[in-house]
Amino acid sequence: MLCVVYSPSDFPPFAVTVDLVVLTVRADALCALLVRRGEAPFRGRWALPGGFVQVTESVDAAAARELVEETGVSGLHLEQLGTYGEPRRDPRMRVVSVAYLALAPDLPVPVAGTDAAAASWVPVAEVSSLAFDHSVILGDGVERARAKLEYTSLGTEFCPAEFTVAELRRVYEVVWGVSLDARNFHRKVTGVEGLLEATGRSTSRDGGRPAALYRRGAASVLHPPLVRGVGA
Amino acid sequence: MLCVVYSPSDFPPFAVTVDLVVLTVRADALCALLVRRGEAPFRGRWALPGGFVQVTESVDAAAARELVEETGVSGLHLEQLGTYGEPRRDPRMRVVSVAYLALAPDLPVPVAGTDAAAASWVPVAEVSSLAFDHSVILGDGVERARAKLEYTSLGTEFCPAEFTVAELRRVYEVVWGVSLDARNFHRKVTGVEGLLEATGRSTSRDGGRPAALYRRGAASVLHPPLVRGVGA
DNA sequence: GGAATAGTGTCTTTAAGACAGTATTCC
């Protein structure tokens, strides 16, 4: 029904929060940024970072603000994941949470929040029962990331500003949990127009023959996609 | 920052609404269900159907309730589209709206809401400047529908319970605004495992040789996808 | 030279794009 008259009973007050699923690849594992709760409810449990949306800011702006506060880095990829609005998801009051997915390269170390809660990168495979419905949100975020690697250039968001093809391949292997044929992967990603931009320089940080360094290109969509199950 | 203490200033009151992008294919056009507003602001302007989320129901449940109220039909495909939370999107107060995308077959006639507002199917190509930020939401919904036709079985949600391959092809052509090669399309959709389920019956409602009637199959994902640009 | 990693080339297979041709209905 279209509500055409506003009266107090029409808009019961809700609190609106943002929750962040911040993912990175470090030590050959897909990791999420988690904070340990210092207060009830769920005191001592891991939770997604997040916070209340202020009246003067947009929901998207609140997410961007929280992301900078938590990581200490700006310019990371950030996109809306979904909104979670079960009546009893917070035991104290009615809270609707807008979840966001952010991708980060291997950052030096998590920045502690302005409050005392400790933050840490936790491999998603080792995460168990987060506070509130955050396990569901994290699962949705991981699945979104896995799916978008197929048809977008999102994988490069896990890499530093300059990276090798092998580093990008490692991202795909870790996020998807598969092993890919290095040669076919190389042909594929160097063949997609606008995905990688050669820097002209190279690095031998991986031991063998020096690998060419690339930057993210302008392309954001992969046509055709890089389907899960490429190579071995 | 992780808010560990709740105080009144932490959760300024928001109103939470759901808005519905309900799409259908009728008369060879992609149409959206719109309502005409009977009250200020935007009085007389077209808007998306929607309403307030009640304290006792989940956000998803509110969307499902509104969808049944507006269409008179249950069981339609419904998925979250995104959340729109600019501070001034509603001129009167702070409203955060969770938008949903619903797909419907060609329904007999829109059911008028419980209030006086008139509802109507409007071709999306003819929609101009809706109330609030609803034009943006509608655009996002249409784009989501177009994208998901590629890699999911969503196209069949626009069709009645039993439909022919030509009817499904017409859905793709209208939603994408392209013309597809009937023969390649037939090969593709009948070849995808689990997409279509033969009924054994046929219909000659289209003039020529009777066409086989199919039901939606169990498959929800198209592997490999049906890429935009198939055929001519 | 040997180990390790980077990068190229080639063959096979899958599936899309184009389009000829046959089948079954209504008039």
Place this chain on the structure above:
DNA sequence: GGAATACTGTCTTAAAGACACTATTCC
């Protein structure tokens, strides 16, 4: 029979999957 639509088959081309081979570094 003719028009219309449904369906099948064939040829060509693009791109994935598998894998041999060469290139450049460090030890």
